[in-house]
Amino acid sequence: GAVVSQHPSWVICKSGTSVKIECRSLDFQATTMFWYRQFPKQSLMLMATSNEGSKATYEQGVEKDKFLINHASLTLSTLTVTSAHPEDSSFYICSAGDTETSGRPTRQYFGPGTRLTVT
Amino acid sequence: SQQGEEDPQALSIQEGENATMNCSYKTSINNLQWYRQNSGRGLVHLILIRSNEREKHSGRLRVTLDTSKKSSSLLITASRAADTASYFCATEDTGGFKTIFGAGTRLFVKA
Numbered sequence: 001g002a003v004v005s006q007h008p009s010w011v012i013c014k015s016g017t018s019v020k021i022e023c024r025s026l027d028f029q030a031t032t033m034f035w036y037r038q039f040p041k042q043s044l045m046l047m048a049t050s051n052e053g054s055k056a057t058y059e060q061g062v063e064k065d066k067f068l069i070n071h072a073s074l075t076l077s078t079l080t081v082t083s084a085h086p087e088d089s090s091f092y093i094c095s096a097g098d099t100e101t102s103g104r105p106t107r108q109y110f111g112p113g114t115r116l117t118v119t
Numbered sequence: 120s121q122q123g124e125e126d127p128q129a130l131s132i133q134e135g136e137n138a139t140m141n142c143s144y145k146t147s148i149n150n151l152q153w154y155r156q157n158s159g160r161g162l163v164h165l166i167l168i169r170s171n172e173r174e175k176h177s178g179r180l181r182v183t184l185d186t187s188k189k190s191s192s193l194l195i196t197a198s199r200a201a202d203t204a205s206y207f208c209a210t211e212d213t214g215g216f217k218t219i220f221g222a223g224t225r226l227f228v229k230a
Contacts (some may be wrong), residue, residue, distance in 0.1 A: 034218065043207060044162075044220040093161065095218065107152060107211070108218045109226040 006111035023094030024111035030096035142208030
Protein backbone atom coordinates (compact mmCIF):
# COMPACT_ATOMS: atom_id res chain seq x y z
CA GLY A 1 0.00 0.00 0.00
CA ALA A 2 0.94 3.65 -0.28
CA VAL A 3 3.38 4.93 2.31
CA VAL A 4 3.90 8.45 3.55
CA SER A 5 6.90 9.29 5.68
CA GLN A 6 7.72 12.29 7.83
CA HIS A 7 11.01 13.58 9.07
CA PRO A 8 11.90 14.18 11.78
CA SER A 9 9.64 12.09 13.98
CA TRP A 10 10.29 14.42 16.87
CA VAL A 11 12.15 17.67 17.36
CA ILE A 12 12.91 20.00 20.23
CA CYS A 13 13.83 23.57 19.44
CA LYS A 14 14.32 26.83 21.26
CA SER A 15 11.80 29.62 21.15
CA GLY A 16 12.42 31.96 18.22
CA THR A 17 14.03 29.40 15.95
CA SER A 18 12.54 27.83 12.84
CA VAL A 19 11.86 24.17 12.27
CA LYS A 20 11.33 22.34 8.99
CA ILE A 21 9.27 19.17 8.75
CA GLU A 22 9.34 17.01 5.63
CA CYS A 23 6.52 14.89 4.25
CA ARG A 24 7.27 12.38 1.51
CA SER A 25 5.09 10.01 -0.49
CA LEU A 26 7.38 7.03 -0.94
CA ASP A 27 5.79 4.99 -3.69
CA PHE A 28 3.34 7.30 -5.38
CA GLN A 29 3.12 10.84 -6.63
CA ALA A 30 0.89 13.33 -4.91
CA THR A 31 -0.08 16.63 -6.46
CA THR A 32 -1.84 17.51 -3.24
CA MET A 33 -0.73 17.00 0.33
CA PHE A 34 -2.31 18.18 3.55
CA TRP A 35 -0.90 19.36 6.85
CA TYR A 36 -2.69 18.83 10.15
CA ARG A 37 -1.96 19.85 13.71
CA GLN A 38 -3.08 17.94 16.78
CA PHE A 39 -2.90 19.23 20.33
CA PRO A 40 -2.98 16.74 23.22
CA LYS A 41 -6.29 14.97 23.64
CA GLN A 42 -7.77 16.83 20.68
CA SER A 43 -8.61 15.95 17.12
CA LEU A 44 -6.63 16.69 14.00
CA MET A 45 -7.15 20.19 12.67
CA LEU A 46 -6.49 20.81 9.00
CA MET A 47 -3.96 23.61 8.63
CA ALA A 48 -3.41 23.86 4.90
CA THR A 49 -3.52 22.19 1.53
CA SER A 50 -0.15 21.90 -0.16
CA ASN A 51 -0.32 22.09 -3.95
CA GLU A 52 2.60 20.99 -6.10
CA GLY A 53 3.94 23.91 -8.09
CA SER A 54 1.66 26.52 -6.58
CA LYS A 55 0.91 28.30 -3.34
CA ALA A 56 -0.58 26.47 -0.42
CA THR A 57 -4.16 27.08 0.62
CA TYR A 58 -4.50 27.84 4.32
CA GLU A 59 -7.48 27.19 6.54
CA GLN A 60 -9.09 30.06 8.35
CA GLY A 61 -7.08 31.16 11.36
CA VAL A 62 -3.79 29.63 10.23
CA GLU A 63 -1.02 32.17 9.72
CA LYS A 64 0.58 31.58 6.33
CA ASP A 65 3.66 33.62 7.22
CA LYS A 66 4.25 31.52 10.29
CA PHE A 67 3.65 28.12 8.73
CA LEU A 68 5.47 28.13 5.42
CA ILE A 69 4.59 25.32 3.07
CA ASN A 70 6.60 24.35 0.02
CA HIS A 71 5.49 21.53 -2.28
CA ALA A 72 8.65 21.30 -4.34
CA SER A 73 7.97 18.02 -6.10
CA LEU A 74 5.28 15.40 -6.54
CA THR A 75 6.70 13.43 -3.62
CA LEU A 76 7.79 16.10 -1.15
CA SER A 77 6.08 18.81 0.85
CA THR A 78 7.73 20.74 3.65
CA LEU A 79 6.23 22.68 6.54
CA THR A 80 8.43 25.27 8.20
CA VAL A 81 7.35 26.64 11.54
CA THR A 82 9.00 30.04 11.67
CA SER A 83 9.93 31.83 14.88
CA ALA A 84 8.50 28.99 16.90
CA HIS A 85 7.00 29.61 20.32
CA PRO A 86 5.94 27.20 23.06
CA GLU A 87 2.31 27.43 21.93
CA ASP A 88 3.38 25.93 18.59
CA SER A 89 4.32 22.74 20.39
CA SER A 90 2.09 20.10 18.86
CA PHE A 91 1.88 16.92 16.83
CA TYR A 92 2.06 17.73 13.11
CA ILE A 93 0.74 15.16 10.65
CA CYS A 94 0.79 15.24 6.88
CA SER A 95 -1.22 13.26 4.38
CA ALA A 96 -1.01 12.60 0.67
CA GLY A 97 -3.61 11.36 -1.74
CA ASP A 98 -3.04 8.69 -4.32
CA THR A 99 -4.95 8.38 -7.58
CA GLU A 100 -6.04 5.39 -9.63
CA THR A 101 -4.76 4.97 -13.17
CA SER A 102 -8.02 6.53 -14.31
CA GLY A 103 -7.13 9.62 -12.34
CA ARG A 104 -9.86 9.04 -9.79
CA PRO A 105 -8.63 9.96 -6.32
CA THR A 106 -8.30 7.20 -3.77
CA ARG A 107 -8.08 7.86 -0.07
CA GLN A 108 -5.56 9.89 1.88
CA TYR A 109 -2.53 8.22 3.40
CA PHE A 110 -1.20 9.71 6.59
CA GLY A 111 2.36 10.11 7.75
CA PRO A 112 3.39 8.95 11.24
CA GLY A 113 3.51 12.49 12.56
CA THR A 114 6.18 14.83 13.94
CA ARG A 115 6.14 15.87 17.57
CA LEU A 116 7.41 19.40 17.98
CA THR A 117 8.37 20.75 21.38
CA VAL A 118 9.38 24.39 21.64
CA THR A 119 11.19 25.32 24.82
CA SER B 120 -12.09 23.41 10.84
CA GLN B 121 -13.77 20.25 12.03
CA GLN B 122 -16.53 18.52 10.15
CA GLY B 123 -18.77 17.57 12.99
CA GLU B 124 -19.34 15.81 16.21
CA GLU B 125 -18.66 12.37 17.52
CA ASP B 126 -20.41 10.80 20.43
CA PRO B 127 -19.78 9.72 22.96
CA GLN B 128 -16.68 11.77 23.66
CA ALA B 129 -15.50 9.00 25.94
CA LEU B 130 -16.59 5.39 26.40
CA SER B 131 -15.53 2.87 29.01
CA ILE B 132 -16.57 -0.77 28.64
CA GLN B 133 -15.58 -4.24 29.80
CA GLU B 134 -13.61 -6.58 27.60
CA GLY B 135 -15.96 -8.67 25.49
CA GLU B 136 -18.65 -6.01 25.24
CA ASN B 137 -19.48 -4.18 22.04
CA ALA B 138 -18.54 -0.54 21.55
CA THR B 139 -20.55 1.82 19.36
CA MET B 140 -19.35 5.23 18.31
CA ASN B 141 -21.30 7.74 16.26
CA CYS B 142 -20.20 10.49 13.93
CA SER B 143 -22.13 13.31 12.32
CA TYR B 144 -20.96 15.57 9.55
CA LYS B 145 -22.17 18.66 7.78
CA THR B 146 -21.35 18.65 4.09
CA SER B 147 -21.73 16.37 1.08
CA ILE B 148 -19.01 13.74 1.03
CA ASN B 149 -17.24 11.32 -1.29
CA ASN B 150 -16.42 8.94 1.52
CA LEU B 151 -16.12 8.60 5.26
CA GLN B 152 -13.25 6.92 7.02
CA TRP B 153 -12.60 5.70 10.52
CA TYR B 154 -9.18 5.86 12.13
CA ARG B 155 -7.70 4.68 15.39
CA GLN B 156 -4.97 6.49 17.26
CA ASN B 157 -3.14 5.22 20.28
CA SER B 158 -1.93 7.88 22.67
CA GLY B 159 0.85 9.95 21.15
CA ARG B 160 1.04 7.82 18.02
CA GLY B 161 0.08 8.12 14.37
CA LEU B 162 -3.21 7.23 12.76
CA VAL B 163 -4.21 3.72 11.82
CA HIS B 164 -6.71 3.52 8.98
CA LEU B 165 -9.55 1.17 9.87
CA ILE B 166 -12.16 1.33 7.17
CA LEU B 167 -13.44 3.52 4.33
CA ILE B 168 -17.06 3.64 3.29
CA ARG B 169 -18.09 5.43 0.12
CA SER B 170 -21.09 7.71 -0.09
CA ASN B 171 -23.03 5.15 -2.13
CA GLU B 172 -22.47 2.41 0.44
CA ARG B 173 -24.61 1.85 3.52
CA GLU B 174 -22.69 -0.73 5.49
CA LYS B 175 -19.24 -2.23 5.52
CA HIS B 176 -17.53 -4.91 7.59
CA SER B 177 -13.92 -5.61 8.38
CA GLY B 178 -13.18 -8.28 10.97
CA ARG B 179 -14.75 -7.13 14.24
CA LEU B 180 -15.60 -3.74 12.78
CA ARG B 181 -18.92 -2.75 11.31
CA VAL B 182 -19.50 0.69 9.84
CA THR B 183 -22.77 2.16 8.70
CA LEU B 184 -23.38 5.33 6.74
CA ASP B 185 -26.63 7.27 6.46
CA THR B 186 -26.10 10.12 4.02
CA SER B 187 -29.65 11.40 4.51
CA LYS B 188 -28.88 11.99 8.18
CA LYS B 189 -25.23 12.80 7.54
CA SER B 190 -24.16 10.31 10.14
CA SER B 191 -22.08 7.17 10.53
CA SER B 192 -21.48 4.63 13.25
CA LEU B 193 -18.58 2.36 14.09
CA LEU B 194 -19.30 -0.84 15.97
CA ILE B 195 -16.48 -2.85 17.49
CA THR B 196 -17.69 -6.27 18.55
CA ALA B 197 -16.19 -8.41 21.30
CA SER B 198 -13.87 -5.64 22.37
CA ARG B 199 -10.38 -6.29 23.71
CA ALA B 200 -8.13 -4.30 26.00
CA ALA B 201 -5.93 -3.66 22.95
CA ASP B 202 -8.82 -1.74 21.37
CA THR B 203 -8.25 1.03 23.92
CA ALA B 204 -7.52 4.11 21.79
CA SER B 205 -9.07 7.23 20.33
CA TYR B 206 -11.27 6.72 17.30
CA PHE B 207 -11.87 9.41 14.71
CA CYS B 208 -14.18 9.66 11.77
CA ALA B 209 -12.97 11.68 8.82
CA THR B 210 -14.87 12.82 5.78
CA GLU B 211 -13.60 13.58 2.31
CA ASP B 212 -15.70 16.27 0.75
CA THR B 213 -17.02 16.18 -2.78
CA GLY B 214 -14.65 18.96 -3.81
CA GLY B 215 -11.66 16.66 -3.74
CA PHE B 216 -9.21 15.19 -1.32
CA LYS B 217 -9.79 17.48 1.62
CA THR B 218 -10.29 15.27 4.66
CA ILE B 219 -11.80 16.73 7.80
CA PHE B 220 -11.79 14.99 11.15
CA GLY B 221 -14.42 14.69 13.81
CA ALA B 222 -13.71 15.39 17.45
CA GLY B 223 -13.06 11.74 18.27
CA THR B 224 -14.18 9.19 20.83
CA ARG B 225 -11.81 7.96 23.50
CA LEU B 226 -12.48 4.28 24.10
CA PHE B 227 -11.23 2.49 27.20
CA VAL B 228 -11.66 -1.27 27.35
CA LYS B 229 -11.16 -2.73 30.80
CA ALA B 230 -9.64 -6.18 31.04
